[in-house]
Amino acid sequence: MARVKRRFAVATGCSARLKRLAVERVLVITHGWVTDVLALHVNGMPRTPILHVKPKNGECLWLDATAEAVRRLQGDFPARPLTATHRRPRDERDVGSGHGRHREPAVIAYVRMRILLTSDLHYKLRQYDWLIGAAPAFDAVVIAGDHIDVSLPVPSAVQIAALSASFAAVARKSRLLVCSGNHDLNARNGEGEKTADWLDAVRSAALAVDGDTVCVGDTLFTVCPWWDGPHARAGIERMLEGAAQQRSGRWIWVYHAPPEGALSWTGKRHYGDDLLPELVKRHSPAAVLCGHIHEAPFKTGGSWIDRIGETWLFNAGRQIGDVPARIEIDFTQQAARWISLAGIEEKALQ
Numbered sequence: 001m002a003r004v005k006r007r008f009a010v011a012t013g014c015s016a017r018l019k020r021l022a023v024e025r026v027l028v029i030t031h032g033w034v035t036d037v038l039a040l041h042v043n044g045m046p047r048t049p050i051l052h053v054k055p056k057n058g059e060c061l062w063l064d065a066t067a068e069a070v071r072r073l074q075g076d077f078p079a080r081p082l083t084a085t086h087r088r089p090r091d092e093r094d095v096g097s098g099h100g101r102h103r104e105p106a107v108i109a110y111v112r113m114r115i116l117l118t119s120d121l122h123y124k125l126r127q128y129d130w131l132i133g134a135a136p137a138f139d140a141v142v143i144a145g146d147h148i149d150v151s152l153p154v155p156s157a158v159q160i161a162a163l164s165a166s167f168a169a170v171a172r173k174s175r176l177l178v179c180s181g182n183h184d185l186n187a188r189n190g191e192g193e194k195t196a197d198w199l200d201a202v203r204s205a206a207l208a209v210d211g212d213t214v215c216v217g218d219t220l221f222t223v224c225p226w227w228d229g230p231h232a233r234a235g236i237e238r239m240l241e242g243a244a245q246q247r248s249g250r251w252i253w254v255y256h257a258p259p260e261g262a263l264s265w266t267g268k269r270h271y272g273d274d275l276l277p278e279l280v281k282r283h284s285p286a287a288v289l290c291g292h293i294h295e296a297p298f299k300t301g302g303s304w305i306d307r308i309g310e311t312w313l314f315n316a317g318r319q320i321g322d323v324p325a326r327i328e329i330d331f332t333q334q335a336a337r338w339i340s341l342a343g344i345e346e347k348a349l350q
């Protein structure tokens, strides 16, 4: 145990410089609780959050370390090759591997997940420009629908061209996820229901759109289209049934319209989606990232955050100016922050 504590002390003593000068990777094999503390420290997190992946005794953690830190570790504990007489950590031994077969040690990845959510930018290109600058600080950027402003004299084809270029610029800085809203519908499906088929053309490896289910780090995202009729509505149900087969941890949906509740309150009435509550109860995703009701976060009786069962729901709202109202969601810190012209509000996701 003394050896374990000493290794931890060496690692934490160097951590401030690790981010600036990471030159080597060190595999730390230690007691489960110590690995928890190390993982929190390396990720710059306070001691209190519950880790998404819980290490067991004998599991491992890769750390980026400076050459000096590695030298100090080797000075204190000279490296020994793994031999038949060396006691291997529990997870590396025979669990599930069959007698006599070699098995690689399990490596626990602690993946940071910071999301920037905004929506309803309605062709405010300066707000998109702001997003391009903000995107690198986030693991995923989500624009939850209503990109076009149908009230403008600018033809929708021109808006689509400018928006597509803005999406591509954001996607060069971070992973971008974009769903359609009721203002984005430029085509019709075989049943005559309106769709946003222009989003298909902007899809890329870094840019997920309607109908996509993608992994970002340790999180599965599903991007749902606006549904304009029963055919598209049934399509969303089928899409989520299929995506549910891929879930193994945190699952987040992007879905323009919030359910009826605090996120759908205009100050006068609700405009909630009646499908979403059913879907949330059926699948219990970790979060649904919405938009649609511009006023909800700013009105008495409304909100930017809500919950159905274990599922967190968000709506950043819409504001004037060059900077969008937005929500920063940090699943490693288990906290969400709404930032707008009305100020900053923060809530723990517990």
Ligand SMILES: [Zn+2]
Pocket: 145, 146, 181, 182, 183, 256, 291, 292, 293
């Ligand atoms: Zn809308």
